[in-house]
Amino acid sequence: MVAVLFERLKRDAASAWSAYIDHEFVRGLGDGSLPKPAFQHYLVQDYLFLIEFARAYAIGVYKAPDLAEMRKAADGIGAILNETSLHLRLCASWGLSPDAVASTRQARATIAYTRFVQEAGLRGDMLDLVVALSPCVVGYAEIGAVLAARGQGLDDGANPYAAWIAEYAGESYQALAFDSLAQIDRLAARSLTEARYPALLALFEEAVRLEADFWQMGLDGSM
Numbered sequence: 294m295v296a297v298l299f300e301r302l303k304r305d306a307a308s309a310w311s312a313y314i315d316h317e318f319v320r321g322l323g324d325g326s327l328p329k330p331a332f333q334h335y336l337v338q339d340y341l342f343l344i345e346f347a348r349a350y351a352i353g354v355y356k357a358p359d360l361a362e363m364r365k366a367a368d369g370i371g372a373i374l375n376e377t378s379l380h381l382r383l384c385a386s387w388g389l390s391p392d393a394v395a396s397t398r399q400a401r402a403t404i405a406y407t408r409f410v411q412e413a414g415l416r417g418d419m420l421d422l423v424v425a426l427s428p429c430v431v432g433y434a435e436i437g438a439v440l441a442a443r444g445q446g447l448d449d450g451a452n453p454y455a456a457w458i459a460e461y462a463g464e465s466y467q468a469l470a471f472d473s474l475a476q477i478d479r480l481a482a483r484s485l486t487e488a489r490y491p492a493l494l495a496l497f498e499e500a501v502r503l504e505a506d507f508w509q510m511g512l513d514g515s516m
């Protein structure tokens with residue numbers, strides 16, 4: 294069976310999960326109605342988010358229980374850093390240079406979420422870390438797949454956010470999410486106990502809430 298722990302976490306945090314996956318921002322991406330300034334604010338912050346997120350994966354390299362897990366975590370860093378080219382490409386199309394993006398301040402929602410996952414990894418073991426990271430990769434893969442399946446999701450003419458949706462619905466991002474589910478299963482097989490579950494659920498649910506806050510930051514333009 295695949296993703297036993299992840300599916301359990303998702304079920305036990307169902308209302309937080311749907312507030313994240315079906316956020317107003319996400320619906321606006323799907324039907325193209327999201328105001329462009331909200332998307333631009335989000336995307337610049339997401340670029341800054343990814344750099345901090347790569348640091349969290351780097352903690353995973355350090356905490357990995359063996360060489361195989363170390364390599365997987367290192368691959369994850371590469372995938373996250375590659376994702377930033379989507380961001381810079383879209384920002385360039387609005388006239389925003391890489392330097393301008395990189396020198397933007399991190400919004401509070403960006404700081405809150407990234408420091409939360411980094412700290413989960415510093416304080417805990419690899420299972421704590423991957424549980425805290427899972428709403429990110431697996432959630433965006435789910436959002437990408439759902440939006441791509443809706444009417445105008447992937448239609449470049451009808452939806453200004455089609456390129457964004459295509460990235461997360463695409464084969465390589467879907468494979469990344471699949472790998473991350475397999476990683477959670479391997480680490481759970483090694484070190485999950487029932488006694489640990491409530492603490493893992495608390496980490497998961499907090500990360501999911503911080504994801505929803507991240508969308509809200511985009512909508513509000515808040516710093």
Ligand SMILES: Cc1ncc(CO)c(N)n1
Nearest residue numbers: 339342376429430433507
């Ligand atoms: C906030 C956030 N969560 C998840 C992803 C997926 O990588 C992203 N790019 N940004």
